[in-house]
Amino acid sequence: MPLVDWDLATSTAARLGPTGPSVTLSEATAVVADLRRCAEEASEHVAAYTRLVPQLADAPVAVVDRKSWAAENVAGLRTVLGPLADKLNPKIGNVAGAVSSKVAGVQAGTLLAYLSGKVLGQYEVFGNNPGKLLLVAPNVVAVERKLGVDPRDFRLWVSIHEVTHRTQFTAVPWLRDHFVAEIHQFVAATEPSRQVWQQAGKMLDAARGKDGVSLLDAMQTPEQKAVLDRLTCIMTLLEGHAEVVMDGVGPSVIPSVSRIRASFDRRRAAANPLEQYLRRLLGVELKLKQYTQGRAFVAKVIETIGMDGFNHIFDSPQTLPRLDELSSPQSWVDRVAA
Template identity: 25%
Template sequence: MSDTPFGFGLPPEEPEDGDGKKKDPAGGGQGAGGQGGAGNPFAGFGLPGAGGAGGADNPFAAMFGSLNPNDLGAAFQQLGQMLSYEGGPVNWDMAKQIARQTVAQGTPDGTKDASVGPAERSAVEEAVRLADIWLDGVTSLPSGANMAVAWSRAEWVEATLPAWQQLVDPVAERVGTAMGEVLPEEMQSVAGPLIGMMRSMGGAMFGQQIGQAVGVLAGEVVGSTDIGLPLGPANRAALLPLNIEAFSKDLGVPKDEIRLYLALREAAHQRLFAHVPWLRSHMFGAVEGYARGIKVDTSKLEDVVGQFDPSNPEGLQEALQQGMFQPEDTPEQKAALARLETALALVEGWVDAVVHEAAKQRLTGADALRETLRRRRASGGPAEQTFATLIGLQLRPRRLRDASRLWASLTDARGVDGRDRLWEHPDMLPTASDLDDPDGFVHHEQADFSELDKMLGEAARGEQGGTKDTPKTDPAQDPKTDPKDDTDK
């Protein structure tokens, strides 16, 4: 995987069609890595006939490789759409198209997407309903899911793209701005069309890569909150029955238990994001703050602009893949990164702790499922790796276990209500350094909590004492000092 924030470039291996020929996610030919190669203006854009060796008798071979002349109009139309794109920093129409096509191709094990049947929908609804009942006993936060839904992979793509847009656009915008800054000011007026073309193609490449990543992720996630962020619509708990089926293989745990355990996790996430109103904006704001600190290696970008060849657009893609984007090593950038990593760890740790408490006495496979999901995250699971590819953030796996232990210790020390009250304001939450010493935070918080109780108790006793003395000293009740007596004398 690329270490650059967006992991530009086509996947090293594209799916095959029925004839055994390589086929890219957009339904084209071999792609940027094929024999159509450097001289092909369509390579790397997922257009029909992007690769392949053209025959000598084909008048289009030199320019378009093995492109079928009958598809020439469609190819030019698709290229024109890319170059005429004038939207935001990412061509989200292209991203959606490629994500849907990737889903339609199926997963590497040959599993194809399918509509969710009535029985599966009913099973998901029942699992979420029961999960909410169990969670009522282990958290003070009420249910956050007004609806339980069972999604196909394509439905997951449709429902989560708005959230991906909010996550990715800030980083992509930073890249687009840099493209307009690399030329001297006196040259920018005459180079406007070139810069516009580069931005359009950059938006297309962002859209292609993100669409591919989201499409692959749709084949692996089991719900709408796998990365610790609310990707789906608010107050809607969602599970993907087809992916749960794949996840359940070889675990040795009954599928009903697995579905219920995953429903517990999904419902717990929904409670947190529904009843902690500042949490979503806090986390997405941290992503934006992190994006603002990303800088572009302008020397590399200047080389790309100077050597840009419209007939070789994959040259720009290769340059982007070679590490053009790097985070700023500034206090602001570090603070944004730490804030986001810590918030994600606290969310995941809280969910892990409350779900374990709800399931440990009820599901025989609870411990095994907990450890499986922890390892899935710690080993760079699909959700975490995609998140790292799209915004350049790699979560530290140890944070999840530390955060889970901290929340469990807080439950023992302060009870469910005292633990959950920490979500009332971001300043009350543990910090990154607190995750390094969970026990120290709990003991410190317990001391503060006890001191606060003492102060409140003393204040209450003082108020009660004042009330008892009032009849003895209130001049309005004492005939000797009653102002009304002055009028009688």
């Protein structure tokens, strides 16, 4: 019996996901073609700026709608969370397992439905090796219209960010396996019967909107906390690197990049109260902080020792930043680059 009813998760995400902006068939076709062109152009700019050389074939580009984005993520989650089902099934009875599987399916689908209306692009690494680059066309169109920015400039700007993630995983062959191994270790530390009441209390705090508490915080064991710290370091590095690259490449190829960046940052910060609550509850706030902290870390390291010196960060898992080094870039430089 699967831990999560993935078919139910897929159907729930499709049913609850928001509708996209109004476009004609010809407009939709043009957007898809333009995003593909932007991804291809972005690859050249990212390679020149980062000096990272892909060691694996470039992952495919898929321009998708919100429903397809959710389905791609369900497929990836099904792959990476399979070991968790094997671990927990012996501890859960048939009836309880069936109920919990349905509940988890609805929860996963609801979360993906929410995110499907927010994500502009993603490098999905779980479903296959080395991964797949996803660009969510309706969200890109919706945001560029809301911000009132030049569509071509905005699409290239978004593509540079996501292509940077593809470059990271194709230029650093060990990175995907290491990332997936950490996810598996997080899964292996799951103890379904441990600290039930303590976790229930934390989940209540998350539901109440208590600062610094998300559902992810509430549901993790102490062992998982150690793994999550390492995962946080990886994700903060990768997001920060992508932010630095998109801002570094932008001025030379995107005429309106300064306006786009200013408008986009205002959009990130200006969430309504319900949006802010959902961000805290689901841990999305952590993602937003990763952009800021990661960008500051990467920019400072590059400023200190240059791009070639920074690229030593991808030499091995041991050269990745530690949690305390994210707020002290010089500590990483002293430990690794020196």
